[in-house]
Amino acid sequence: METRTATGEREHERLSAWFATATPAPVEALTAWRLNSRYPRRLSTGITFDVVLADRSLVELSYKILRRYEQTLGPALRFTNLTTAAVLVPPGTAARWSGLVSGSSWTNRRIPVCLGWGHAIRIPGTSPPPQGVSVEWLQAPSTESAIGGAPLLTSPVPLVRCLAEARSILYPDEQRSPLGRAVSAVRAVLRSPQRT
Template sequence: MTRTGAKAAIAWLASVAPNPAACRAEWERDPRGVALLPAGRLWDVLIVPGELGHPTLDVLTRLVSRPGPVLAGFGEARMGYFVPPGTAARWVGTGIRGVGRGAWIVVPRPGATVDGARWIVPPDGSGALTDATLLELALHEAAAAMRGGPGGVR
């Protein structure tokens, strides 16, 4: 990520913080810092188990040149896909947790790995998100491939 891209990503993420200027200043002061940010304003997050999340990202990158931001956490045991606001309230999927309005997530500074949390696909500052319909299709294809079903042989 370029320095300009990192600044744009920081500004975009911090814009949802209760005090955006303080959030940006904290990340500038401590590049290994994290912020607790509210979901549901600019984005929701769908949290997928890592064993499904990684193959899903492989499928997504075949469908689009660059998916929206994706976080990995807890030793990559979970992945968080940033999707349009409101997605979490409508999402129905076994084993996938939606984080939307009224919930908060811990976000590392773009370009940093903090306590095992890191950006697999960092935000670029443009506000681009993963399309929920494409994510659902990618999840189905990845799950089928893991089972050795249509779309993949194990």
């Protein structure tokens, strides 16, 4: 049997109420979640949050970098059966996302995408999930640093910068253009000892 402190119960209620606003029927969703806070929920994006999807390794490293730079870390989740993670960002981010990432010269293969209005995402419950659930919190939401009961979300501008920094650390060869990679390859051959 699951026990919660009064503080934990209040936090669960506030988070559930906030998440419920991203459903077609908030009152019914909140009632159902009171019965079981452990199971994932399917929520619409573009209402209370947009979602940035990227490689899990990029999101995990960018969160370490954001923490190092003392930036606000909003909720983020990882899909245990995929190589993808998602970051909850303020609503409206999807409309300006392409402008934010355009200056970072992303390769098409790893470019993070942002989902706004008209999409949905599966998020974990607010209590620890049972074994075998396909989605879990990388950074759980918290009402400790909340405004009006809503958890703070990751700001998209520092997120883009930290995702780009993470990409340069994890995939340094992707930073260079094909011409730059060719020049590096030629230099490496010229520097290597010549056999006679």
